[in-house]
Amino acid sequence: MIPARNGCRDVHLLVFGGMKTAPAEAGLARLHERCRVCGAANLVPYLDLGVTPLANSYLTRQQLPETEPAAELALQICAACGLSQLTRVVDRDLMFRNYLYVSSTTRTFRDHCAELAATAMSVAGAAAGDWALDIASNDGLLLSCFRDLGMRVFGVDPARNLAAEATVRGIPTVPEYWSRTVAQAATDAHGRPRVVTATNVLAHVDDLHEFTDAVKIALAPRGVLVVEVPYLLDFIKQNEFDTVYHEHLSYFGVQPLSELMRRHGLALFDVERFPEIHGGTIRVFVSRSESAPARTCGISPISSHGCDRKTAASGPTGRAPRATR
Known part of the structure; x- marks a missing residue:
């Protein structure tokens, strides 16, 4: 128990x-x-x-x-x-469509987004004046960090209330779900972004192939996609059953993420782990397969401790608990 x-x-x-x-x-x-x-x-x-x-x-x-x-x-x-x-x-x-969670609420996540923006720019070799696109940009927190670093910014988020709030704050945000159509419209209007971010959204997406294909449409030839998702291994080891809810359709390890990207001509070239964010998060760096850099130091350590199918199916720490108040 x-x-x-x-x-x-x-x-x-x-x-x-x-x-x-x-x-x-x-x-x-x-x-x-x-x-x-x-x-x-x-x-x-x-x-x-x-x-x-x-x-x-x-x-x-x-x-x-x-x-x-x-x-x-x-x-x-x-x-x-x-x-x-x-x-x-x-x-x-x-x-x-009317979303209540606001990214800017906690100091921890505000600091995390500031670090993410700086890291993404460095890895992508982006400069002031380049475009950054955030998918599911919420209230524009992450994009405001990119803007502070001199990048031009553009957001997409289906929550009409949050998209309107972000736009008023100077973060242009389209109130739509990310799709091939939206990706093409964004690139037609702004050009291809050097940095694309998708934090805590991929787990919410039913059609992962539409989503990933849309990223490939938008991403600049030498651009970098940065994805953050809750980490399946932390979910299992920490018995985080209370983080399961209907918005979270998928629970990722490194291997399924890598396979998803591979099927769309993209390559996962680095992974970082953040145990303190959302019960345990991994950040993956992705580029077009033909331009993937050699920065792969994070993949082997995390993959070697990854969650295989047998471990996951045996449940958190291999136990079958019953929790009562």
């Missing part, structure tokens, strides 16, 4: 078989049956949190008498490539 965290009640971890799940609320979520990286159908269930309300979607006073939207919240892992992913996909407009 482990203590409940953040008020979680009756959380069950069930390994491989015997998983009891309730059907998703009609029309709210659809069943996810093929790996979104490799397309394999052999998805092994390993964590069931039951039927759960949507996170970051609080009811108004007028909505309190109504039934709160809820859907199955359970994890499965691809036996082929190792990507962990939810069993259900909720309509993205319900989660992202």
